[in-house]
Amino acid sequence: MKYRQLGDRGPKVSTIGFGTWAIGGRDWGRTNDKVSKRALHEALDKGVTLIDTADVYGFGHSEKLIADVLKERGKGEVIVATKAGNDFYDATEEDDKGYGPIRQNYDKDYLIWAAEQSIKRLNVDVLDILQLHSPDLEKLERDEPWEAMEILKKQGKIRYAGFSIQSFKETEQAFLLDEHHGLLDCIQVRYNILEREAEKELFPKAQKYGLGVIVRIPLLFGLLTGKFTKETRFGDDDHRRMNLSPERLEKYVDEMEKLDTLFKEYSTYTKAQISLAFCISHSACYTAIPGAKTPQQVFENCVSSDLAPIPIDKIPSLSY
Numbered sequence: 001m002k003y004r005q006l007g008d009r010g011p012k013v014s015t016i017g018f019g020t021w022a023i024g025g026r027d028w029g030r031t032n033d034k035v036s037k038r039a040l041h042e043a044l045d046k047g048v049t050l051i052d053t054a055d056v057y058g059f060g061h062s063e064k065l066i067a068d069v070l071k072e073r074g075k076g077e078v079i080v081a082t083k084a085g086n087d088f089y090d091a092t093e094e095d096d097k098g099y100g101p102i103r104q105n106y107d108k109d110y111l112i113w114a115a116e117q118s119i120k121r122l123n124v125d126v127l128d129i130l131q132l133h134s135p136d137l138e139k140l141e142r143d144e145p146w147e148a149m150e151i152l153k154k155q156g157k158i159r160y161a162g163f164s165i166q167s168f169k170e171t172e173q174a175f176l177l178d179e180h181h182g183l184l185d186c187i188q189v190r191y192n193i194l195e196r197e198a199e200k201e202l203f204p205k206a207q208k209y210g211l212g213v214i215v216r217i218p219l220l221f222g223l224l225t226g227k228f229t230k231e232t233r234f235g236d237d238d239h240r241r242m243n244l245s246p247e248r249l250e251k252y253v254d255e256m257e258k259l260d261t262l263f264k265e266y267s268t269y270t271k272a273q274i275s276l277a278f279c280i281s282h283s284a285c286y287t288a289i290p291g292a293k294t295p296q297q298v299f300e301n302c303v304s305s306d307l308a309p310i311p312i313d314k315i316p317s318l319s320y
C-alpha cells in the first residue's frame with residue numbers, strides 16, 4: 001500500500017481507501033454486518049488508512065460499524081472522513097427508498113448538531129474529516145454551510161474540512177473553490193475511467209489551491225469490474241436500479257468495450273484493479289475510495305495501490 005499527504009494541508013492517507021456507503025446496509029441490496037466488518041478488517045490489514053462514510057449511510061449504521069471495528073483494533077493512524085447535510089433524522093425505516101424524505105439541510109445550527117451526532121456514533125473526540133454532503137448549488141451560495149465548517153474547526157470538533165461535490169456538477173460547482181479554498185482541505189469527486197468531467201476545471205483548481213482530491217465511485221458502482229452486462233437488473237432495494245438503469249447500462253457497457261485494449265495491455269491485473277489505478281494516476285487525485293462488501297473485494301482492490309501509474313493522457317476520453 002502506498003501513502004500520500006492529502007493535498008497541501010490534509011492528513012497522510014493510503015492511496016486506496018474504503019467507501020462504506022454499501023455496508024451501511026441500505027440502498028445496495030442485502031448486506032451482512034459480520035461480512036462487512038470482516039471487509040473493514042481486511043482493509044485495515046492491507047494498510048488502508050482512509051475510511052469514507054456519511055451520517056446518512058444506513059441512517060448512522062455505517063458509522064457505527066466503523067466505530068465497532070476501530071474499537072476492536074484501535075484507531076491508530078486511520079482517518080475517518082464522514083459527511084453531513086442529508087438530514088435523515090425524521091425519516092422512517094421505509095423513507096429512504098428512492099431518496100424519500102431525507103432532506104438537504106445545510107443550516108448552520110443543523111450541521112453543527114449533525115457533526116456532534118457523528119462524533120458520538122464514531123466514538124471519537126473530534127472528526128478527522130467532515131465533508132459537506134453533495135449540496136445543491138443554491139445551498140452552497142448561502143454562507144451558512146461554510147460558516148458551520150469554520151465554527152466546527154474553531155471549536156476543535158473537526159480537524160479537516162471537505163466538500164463532496166454533487167455528481168455531474170463538477171464544472172458547475174468548481175467556482176466555489178475560488179471562494180472557499182481558504183477553509184477547505186479536501187474535496188470529494190465522482191471520477192472514474194468513463195466519467196472524466198472533473199479533469200476540465202475542477203482538478204486544475206484543486207491543484208492551484210492545494211486541495212486533496214478524494215475519488216469516489218471509482219468503479220462506477222461495480223460496473224468497471226466487468227461483471228455487469230446490458231441485461232443486468234437490480235432489485236428494488238438497490239439504488240443501481242436507477243443509477244445503472246437499463247438505459248445507462250446500455251451506454252456504459254458500450255463505452256467500456258472501448259477500453260478493451262487498455263485492459264489487455266495490463267492483463268495480469270483485473271479490470272477493477274486497472275480502473276482503480278487509473279483514478280489514482282491523475283496528478284490531482286490523491287486517493288480513491290472504492291466501496292466493497294466482502295474481504296475478497298477489498299483484497300482485490302487494494303492491489304491497485306502498487307500498480308505503476310497509468311498514462312492517463314493516452315487513454316481516450318469517452319463520452320462523459
Ligand SMILES: NC(=O)c1ccc[n+]([C@@H]2O[C@H](COP(=O)([O-])OP(=O)(O)OC[C@H]3O[C@@H](n4cnc5c(N)ncnc54)[C@H](OP(=O)(O)O)[C@@H]3O)[C@@H](O)[C@H]2O)c1
Pocket residue numbers: 018019020021022028029052053083133134164165166167188215216217218219220221222223225227272289290291292293296297298300301
Ligand atoms: N455524494 C457522495 O458524497 C457520495 C456518493 C457516492 C459514493 N460516495 C462514497 O464513495 C464510495 C465509493 O463509491 P461507491 O461505493 O458508490 O461505488 P464504487 O466504489 O464505484 O462501487 C462499489 C461497489 O462495487 C462492487 N465492487 C467493489 N469492488 C469489487 C470487486 N473487486 N469485484 C466485484 N465487485 C466489486 C461492490 O458492490 P456489489 O458487490 O454489490 O456489486 C461495491 O459496493 C462510497 O462507498 C461512499 O463512501 C460518496
